[in-house]
Amino acid sequence: MEERKIEMGQRILSDVVFGMVVVLFLTRIIDVRGSSIYIEAEAMFGDGIIESRAKASNRKSLHLYSGDVIKYEMCIMSTTAVHMTEFMYSNDGDIDRVTVEIDNQLLGTVESVLRDENGRGWNVFHSPKTGFRDLVMYEGRHLLTVTVLEADKHGIEVDYLSLKLNTTQSLDSTLCQVFCFGDVAYEDKSKVVNITQGTAVQKSTKTRCAEEDNVNVPVYHSSAEAFIVSSLLPKYTSFLNSRGPDWTDCSTAQSFWNFTNVSPGQNNTLLYSSIAQLNLNFHHRYLVDATSNYLGSIDIVFSLNGPSTGHTDSEIGTIVFLKNIQFSGTIILRFEFLNRFNKWSFAQKRTVKTSSDELTFNTPDFSLKEGQGNMIRISMYSEQANVNSLSIGEIYMKNRYMQPDQNKKIYDDGITVIEAVNIDMWWRINETMTVTVSRTSGAKTFDDVNYIRVYRRIPWSNNDFAQIFVMYQDGNIRLLPITPHGLDWIPFGSSVILGQTDPSAVRPCAPISHLNIEPDGLKLTVYYTDGGVLSFNIMSTLTETSLVVSGCTYARDLSVFPFFTFRSMYVSDGNGDVDHIATDDSSSVRILDQWEKLYGHFFAFFRKCISKHNTLSPDITLTILK
Numbered sequence: 001m002e003e004r005k006i007e008m009g010q011r012i013l014s015d016v017v018f019g020m021v022v023v024l025f026l027t028r029i030i031d032v033r034g035s036s037i038y039i040e041a042e043a044m045f046g047d048g049i050i051e052s053r054a055k056a057s058n059r060k061s062l063h064l065y066s067g068d069v070i071k072y073e074m075c076i077m078s079t080t081a082v083h084m085t086e087f088m089y090s091n092d093g094d095i096d097r098v099t100v101e102i103d104n105q106l107l108g109t110v111e112s113v114l115r116d117e118n119g120r121g122w123n124v125f126h127s128p129k130t131g132f133r134d135l136v137m138y139e140g141r142h143l144l145t146v147t148v149l150e151a152d153k154h155g156i157e158v159d160y161l162s163l164k165l166n167t168t169q170s171l172d173s174t175l176c177q178v179f180c181f182g183d184v185a186y187e188d189k190s191k192v193v194n195i196t197q198g199t200a201v202q203k204s205t206k207t208r209c210a211e212e213d214n215v216n217v218p219v220y221h222s223s224a225e226a227f228i229v230s231s232l233l234p235k236y237t238s239f240l241n242s243r244g245p246d247w248t249d250c251s252t253a254q255s256f257w258n259f260t261n262v263s264p265g266q267n268n269t270l271l272y273s274s275i276a277q278l279n280l281n282f283h284h285r286y287l288v289d290a291t292s293n294y295l296g297s298i299d300i301v302f303s304l305n306g307p308s309t310g311h312t313d314s315e316i317g318t319i320v321f322l323k324n325i326q327f328s329g330t331i332i333l334r335f336e337f338l339n340r341f342n343k344w345s346f347a348q349k350r351t352v353k354t355s356s357d358e359l360t361f362n363t364p365d366f367s368l369k370e371g372q373g374n375m376i377r378i379s380m381y382s383e384q385a386n387v388n389s390l391s392i393g394e395i396y397m398k399n400r401y402m403q404p405d406q407n408k409k410i411y412d413d414g415i416t417v418i419e420a421v422n423i424d425m426w427w428r429i430n431e432t433m434t435v436t437v438s439r440t441s442g443a444k445t446f447d448d449v450n451y452i453r454v455y456r457r458i459p460w461s462n463n464d465f466a467q468i469f470v471m472y473q474d475g476n477i478r479l480l481p482i483t484p485h486g487l488d489w490i491p492f493g494s495s496v497i498l499g500q501t502d503p504s505a506v507r508p509c510a511p512i513s514h515l516n517i518e519p520d521g522l523k524l525t526v527y528y529t530d531g532g533v534l535s536f537n538i539m540s541t542l543t544e545t546s547l548v549v550s551g552c553t554y555a556r557d558l559s560v561f562p563f564f565t566f567r568s569m570y571v572s573d574g575n576g577d578v579d580h581i582a583t584d585d586s587s588s589v590r591i592l593d594q595w596e597k598l599y600g601h602f603f604a605f606f607r608k609c610i611s612k613h614n615t616l617s618p619d620i621t622l623t624i625l626k
Contacts, residue, residue, distance in 0.1 A: 035165045036085075037174060039072055041158035044146065046070035048158075053090070055123045056159045061090065064098075064148045065155040072144045075176040076137045077573050077609070078590060080167040084108050084132040087161045092121030093154035100161065101145045108132035112156055125159050137165075139182060167590075178574030179610050184235045186604030186621065187586030196222050198624050200581065200598040201562075203503060204591065208571060209250035210613045213495075215570050215578055215591055218503045218562035219603065219622060224554070226625040227564070229496055230546040231479030231618040234607055242615040243491035246575075256313070257302055258396040264296075264388050276302035278395070282387050295331070295380040295387045298395070306370025307429050310507025314340075314370040316425045317400040322359040322378075324393030325352050329384035335361040337376045340369035344377075362400065365425070407453075410446055411437050411519045417455040417465055418519060426450045426473065433473045433512045437519060449473070452515065454522070456540050458483055468545045469538055475499040475510030475528070476567070481544045481618060493577035493617025494568035494605060498536075498547070499528050500554060500561035508565050531555035564622060566605055573609040577617055581605055601625075 041062035042050050046069050048062040062070065084100060084107050091112040100107045108131055115121040148156060172178045198221040207214035221227075257276035264282040271278040282296035306314035320335070335348040345367070350359045361378075368374045376397075380390070403424040411418040420435055432448040451472040455465040459482070466483040470492070478492040499510025514527040522538040535551040554563065570576035570591050582588035583600035591605070606619035 035167065035174070037074075037163045037165065038160055039144070039163070040160045041070065041146075044070040044072045044144075051122070051157060053123050053125075053157070053159075055125055056090075056157075057088070061122075061125075061157040061159045063155055063157050064146075064151070066096075066148055066151040068148045068155075070146045070158075073141060073176060074144060074174050075141050075178075075180075076139055076165075076167075077173055077180060078167050079136065079138050080165045081134055082107075082137050083134050083164045085162045085164050086127040087132075088125050088127045088159040090122050090125045090157045090159070091115050091154075092117055092119055094152035096151040096156040097149045098156065098158075099147050099149055101147070102135055102137065103142050104145075105135055106133060107135055107144075122157055141176060167593075172575075173573040173609065180573060180608050181236045182608070184580075184606065184608045185586045185588065186235075186582045186602075186606060186619070188584045188600075188602035188623070195601045195624060195626060197599045197601055198224075198603070198622075200566075200583075200600075200603055201503070202595055202597070204570070206592065207569070208248075210246040210248065210569060210571050210575060211250055213567045213569055215494075215566070215568040216508065217566040217581065217591075217605070218501065218508070219564040219566070220559065220562045221624055222558060223626065224558060224563040224624065225552050226550045228546055228548050228621075228623045228625065229477075229479070229498070229564075230544050230621045230623075231481055232544040232621070233481055233484065233490075234616060234619055236607060236610055238610045238615055240610070240612075240615045241487060241490060242612055243489075243617075246613055249571075255396040255398040256304070256318070257300070258394065259300075260394050262298065262392040262395055264390055275304070276300055282390075293382055293385045293387075295382055295385075295390070297380065298378040300376045300378075300395070300397075302374050302376075302397075303372040304368055304370060304374060307427065308370060308506070310427055310505075312425045312427050312429070313399075314368050314374075315366055315429050316402075317365045317367065318363045318397050319400055320361045320363075320376060320395070320397045322361075322392055322395050323357065324391075325356045325359065326389070326391045327352060327354065327382070328386050328389035329354070329382055331380055331382040331384075331390065333359065334379040334381065335376070336379075337363050337367065338374065339367050342373075365400075408446065410435065410444070410452075411517070413519070415457050416519060416522065418517065419453050419455075420446050420449045421451050421453065422448060423450040427507075428474055428509070428511060431473060431511060433515055435515045435517065437517050439519065449515075452517075454538065456482060459542065460485055468540050471512075471515070471524070471526075473512050475501070475512060475526075477547070479545050479547070479618065479620070482540060482542055484616075487616075490616040490618075491614045493614040494566065494620050496620060496622075497565040497567065498534060498549070498563075499526065500530060500532055500556050500558075500563060501565050503562060503565075508567070525551075528555070566603075566620065566622075568605065569613070571613075574611055575613050576607065576609075576611055577614050578605045578620075579607045579609055579611075 042060050048064045051061050051063050053061045087110050096112040098110045198219050200219045203216040205214045257273045259278050279299045304314040305311035330353045333350045337345050348361050406422045407419045410420050435449045436445040454469040455467050458464045468480050470478040475497045478495045501508035501510050511529040513529045516525040525535045532555040533553040536547045536549040539546045568578040580588045582604040584602045589595050601624040603622045
């Protein structure tokens with residue numbers, strides 16, 4: 001049990017209770033379907049004396065006597081069944097009786113086992129197997145109470161109790177440290193009738209990384225001839241404008257693979273690091289010209305993600321670093337890699353005399369291949385045969401350095417500015433779109449565009465502009481309302497894909513071949529590579545930015561390929577760009593709950609809980625008109 005608690009992770013808080021400074025040791029809630037909550041007795045407030053016990057979790061328990069009461073406040077984000085799975089205690093004396101209640105409703109009664117071991121029994125902890133009831137907890141704050149109804153003069157010690165919920169919650173939300181608004185709601189205001197309903201399908205996954213789009217909700221409709229997508233400021237009230245990235249718990253590493261302390265002492269052994277395997281082969285043999293000894297080689301075999309999973313790892317060039325090289329003499333390192341056509345590259349050579357802090361080798365763009373079978377070989381030569389003096393502190397590989405985005409202003413009338421942008425390594429490899437700006441005075445076309453962005457002048461400023469719209473070549477769109485008064489800018493958060501996507505794809509997309517922009521009315525006509533065409537106007541007010549879509553032509557079966565896809569991020573309540581979805585009548589469900597399909601002609605993607613990530617990023621709504 002103690003080992004399990006340590007794996008869950010812990011943190012220490014301090015609080016003042018009844019004039020005393022009490023150390024609260026709180027165990028982290030595992031954020032999985034059906035949260036398990038472990039509450040240490042010493043983390044509760046009220047009566048009791050903290051004892052040091054070697055066999056207790058966290059090596060602490062709380063000694064209670066007859067009449068003592070301890071309490072714990074917890075917050076529930078949505079209605080859930082709750083069941084107490086463990087009440088861990090110890091006793092050395094007569095039978096004691098303890099009740100556990102939530103909001104004065106009995107959860108369970110515990111009678112301690114009679115034990116008389118002259119004090120040794122205090123370090124033996126166990127829990128009843130039965131006798132616990134199921135309760136229903138509704139959204140809001142709740143008070144858990146443990147009361148010692150009867151006890152002998154020696155009392156009882158409580159280690160911890162555990163609860164099982166059938167909903168998912170984060171640690172902060174359960175500790176009432178995330179503020180959620182129960183009255184945040186969306187409902188259809190258009191009053192459109194006789195419209196065929198659309199179908200939203202749950203395709204989301206779980207993540208602990210706040211920079212990963214794990215929320216994926218495609219929407220299907222039989223015609224989807226006209227619809228409106230709107231971006232609005234969040235309905236909750238917050239003056240925080242948190243907008244920086246959060247890479248906590250993200251698997252994104254600084255390097256693809258990394259090996260440390262490589263030396264001949266590891267000869268003929270395999271080393272493993274992330275996606276790679278390193279094989280060392282050190283030995284001596286003379287070359288034909290007998291001028292240098294071939295000391296051996298380092299072979300590294302590795303796999304890479306690629307375009308099929310929405311990555312560019314296999315396409316972009318890399319840099320291989322060798323750090324802190326030591327050798328008694330002069331050594332030549334010969335670097336080669338097996339390219340995507342299974343041919344060895346030309347050799348790159350470096351010479352080290354005695355030591356070197358850093359050497360680098362590189363592979364050009366489009367050299368390596370997606371999946372398995374990539375290989376790097378570093379061969380070593382020297383006139384000295386003292387191979388055992390060689391050591392390399394670190395060998396690792398990372399992406400080459402990325403060039404900044406190249407942007408070009410393609411329209412500016414003092415109110416609206418449009419830019420075309422090219423990315424160093426766009427994930428749709430070698431795919432770009434052409435963009436034509438059409439005006440009564442003529443048209444101009446721009447080639448090799450990866451995305452466009454649109455700015456509107458902020459009404460209360462003559463010089464400041466707010467970015468309100470971004471559209472990528474893969475069909476992905478980001479929308480923002482005008483920056484609120486008093487702020488410099490607010491972040492994007494959720495995104496949408498207009499155009500038909502493959503719902504089975506790891507990274508859904510609707511690639512665009514050409515984009516026509518009529519800036520006078522901010523009308524865009526999108527020509528997709530699958531043959532579909534879509535037209536919409538960008539309408540921006542002080543409170544929202546909307547895409548009014550009409551004139552839709554679809555090239556593929558709408559029952560198979562959705563016309564709209566919502567993409568976002570949710571880690572936990574208080575750490576997400578979306579946490580709920582609502583349909584026509586304002587009824588809403590949590591975005592990652594186990595719903596399969598939702599029906600309606602109005603869908604809202606929004607947050608009830610103030611998020612520490614992209615706090616003021618917008619809510620998104622979709623209204624199907626016909």
